[in-house]
Amino acid sequence: MRISKIIGLNIFIVIFALIHVFLQTEITKLGYQAKQNEDRCQGLVDNNRVLKYNIYALESPNTLDKYVLLKNSKLKVLKPVQVFGLYPGQESEYLAKKENSGLPNKNSAFLVFRKFVSARPAEAKQ
């Protein structure tokens, strides 16, 4: 075997070994990074679960009722006539009716604005 071939083979082996070591180092680095990210993510998930628990505990009728009693709020169940909904498409009909009836159209600016910002209906309950 010629000396040049041996040298070439050695160089190839060294480069291959260096690449292998480099890759291993990178894998380890990424492993550390991934662990950090996962720990952060897990921390956030854990906090999220605790917050959810707190929300549901606060939303629980047990807690809500005590809060309402504490505030001495005299809440009542609404009668059907006290609940009304405005649905998309009905506002223009409502405005047209109002114009035809000759009543001053005081809420028109609000209704136009509301229609602009939201396609969802307004409900007295929400």
Added chain:
Amino acid sequence: MPLKGPLFRFYVICSVFIGILFIFLIKLSLIHIFHSQYLTKLAFKQHNIYFELPAQRGIIYDRNFKPLTLNIRSYSLFAVPREVKNKNTLAAKLSDILDLDKDFILDRISSKKYFAWIERKVPDKLVKEIKELDMDGLYFIKEDKRSYPDRTLSSHILGFTNIDSVGLEGIELSFNKYLEGKPGYAFFMRDAHQNALRVETSDKLPVDGYDLVLTIDQVIQYIAENALDDAFRKHNAKGACIIVLNPSTGEILALANRPTFDPNKPQISPVDNRRNRALCDYFEPGSVFKIVTAAAALEEKKFSEDDKIFCENGSYKVANHILHDHRPHGWLTFSEVIKQSSNIGVTKIAQQLGLEEVYNYARAFGFGALTGIVLPGETGGMLKPLSAYSKTSIGAVPMGQEVAVSALQLACAISVIANGGTYYKPYIVKRIRDKYDETIEEYKPTEIRRVISEETSLRLKKILEGVVDEGTGQLAKSKEYKFAGKTGTAQKIDPAGGYSHSSFYASFIGFAPVDNPKLAIVVVFDEPHPYYFGGVVSAPVFKEVAEKSLKYLESEERLNSITNLTRLDETKLPSK
């Protein structure tokens, strides 16, 4: 010619090197061929760390998808005893923070083990304090903790889990195999400090537990518990329970007991508080059982509502036993016998029917058998074989003596009258689903048998409405809705023999509204005092729960109708 000189030395050195090379080759072949498997395993262990990946326990929801249970992160404290330096100091400090016995901690950290639990699932506040100690040999491990955001609400339905999140009571126990899931595992590369790097070498992902959707309505449950709690305190009862059922399907909308417990800390409550009285306790029902006799009499066409029965002015002899009414009555119509809850009147009705007929109807109404609800500890009550009853039994069984029932059986029985005569199997779990909302199992209303005809049911409804309007259950009367029901006051068995004159069961069973029953409700109080009549103690609880629940259901219907309209309108909107 022997070799001498430099050539000889060259050959010797070459031989030595070749010899060494040969030894190396042998060693290498031993390592690579004969020991390879063992060494590969050893290297894998040294370079990797094993982790069990716990499965998340399934969530239990109410019928409107409000979570009744959640899993939250908690920290468990453990020690590596060999790493602990000053054991006495550590034990003293931990004992102060965790409120544990110092000797117990010292015993744990003095062992020769590599691992010793100190305290599982430590509250977050204390975790911070322990971390601030900065002591060697103490470590925390993350674990999921089963938590119940509604605290005592629905506690007897949900049950609780042990420290390892294995169900021990209620739904948690009955559906443990669905809820628990299957843990997975993973091997991660590790560094020299034993830190795991997130480079997986092999793994098996955990399978999370399935979620359960119950038939319980959180709001109705609260209404029922709140009303029961107030009355339980007011009447100084030993125990109480309430069941709210949808009579047309058998869905349990609410079930509560008093005294109760917090499933977040079940260990601090006495065992008695954790018992699901509505299912596990049986008692002599007393007058509420008269609905069975009345149903049998009407169904068998032996009596009609206006038939007159002489109630012997309050005293009537059956075999060797003298029966009494709580108030003397003369002539009463069939309807009035039920409305006024006359023991003598009902006995005379039963005498016309015969005990066998009453017995058969009691069986058909589901007494003396398990309802088949999937909650642990259900009792089937007690309905002896017909041959075991004596001559005096005709004066006892028709008015709810010599039989024992559970509150759930009563709820099913009153549902039969409310829904037009069909016995439905009660159920509490609607659906089992996975994390992707795929249905694993679905439970639907199960019609078991027809007990009475629709006509008889209508006639009984009218009579039971009369009980509330002008009979013994007037405290259940509502201004807004029409209610129907039956009161019951049963003497408890005296341990010394006979019936007690100071201990009673006060009960009320009914449904609402009469025209289109949406709720069947059973309220039972154990040993209330000083008042002990079902019409005084239990009927007002029925009224409160029925009124509030119906208002809530109506508002829900309105809200749903609004939401449906919105959905329809949204489909007409031009796409964005």
